[in-house]
Structures are given as C-alpha cells and as structure tokens.
Amino acid sequence: QVQLLESGGGSVQSGGSLRLSCATSRYVYGTYCVGWFRQAPGKEREGVAAITRTGSTNLADSVKGRFSITQDNAKNTLYLQMNSLKPEDTAMYYCAATGGRPPRFRYLLHATYRYWGQGTQVTVSS
Numbered sequence: 001q002v003q004l005l006e007s008g009g010g011s012v013q014s015g016g017s018l019r020l021s022c023a024t025s026r027y028v029y030g031t032y033c034v035g036w037f038r039q040a041p042g043k044e045r046e047g048v049a050a051i052t053r054t055g056s057t058n059l060a061d062s063v064k065g066r067f068s069i070t071q072d073n074a075k076n077t078l079y080l081q082m083n084s085l086k087p088e089d090t091a092m093y094y095c096a097a098t099g100g101r102p103p104r105f106r107y108l109l110h111a112t113y114r115y116w117g118q119g120t121q122v123t124v125s126s
Helices: none
Strands: 004-007 010-013 018-023 033-039 045-054 058-060 065-071 077-082 091-098 114-116 122-126
Touching: 004 091, 010 058, 010 091, 018 033, 018 091, 018 122, 033 065, 033 077, 045 065, 045 077
Parallel strands: 010 122
Antiparallel strands: 004 018, 018 077, 033 045, 033 091, 045 058, 065 077, 091 114, 091 122
16 A cells, blocks of 8 residues: 655744654655655645655755755655745645656656655744
C-alpha cells in the first residue's frame, strides 16, 4: 500500500524554523524522486524541493538558502528543514513521490507526482 504521512507543521514567528517529516511506505520510497510542495489559499500548488534516489536535489528559487531537503534511507523518511521562515511561506505542505523517472526539469512540477500525502499546515506570523 502506498502511503505518505507528513508531520512537523505548526505556527512560528517570522525568522523561525521548522522541520517537516514525511514517513513513506517502502514502495513509495523506492520511486526515483520525492519532493515537497506547498499550497496557500487561493494559489496554485508549487514545488518547493525535490530529491532523487541518488541524492540529487532541486530547490525552488524562493527557498534557496533557507530550506533544505534530505532523506533517511534507513527510516524511509523525507525531511524538509525550513529556516528563516517568512509569512509568505505560510501554506499547506505536501510530500509527494513520482511513479517513475521524470526528466530533471519536471522535478518541481506537481503534475509529475503520482503519490501524495494529506499535508501539514505551516503558519508563519510577522
């Protein structure tokens, strides 16, 4: 059974940090690329960060230098470390996994991903 379960969201003040976790089933973790997306009210879902099975990462320009994506192979868990949070980072954050091996330019496109978690809310106050 395919499962992705996010945790770690919450409310923080601007400049604060959070670490999101995504526990995945072994099958999902074996897919080529896993990533984090976010969606704010009234906005489209946007790619935040992605990491491949080989450890190659992609980060959206809006989060470079502040966020990092890592994976723990032993725990089948994906992480998103978020530092220097801003109010514009407020959104529902989702982890997702591809069902195959997409070209690199598609790593941050939500249509690339087949499996999705339920999301965890991140709220950053000014």
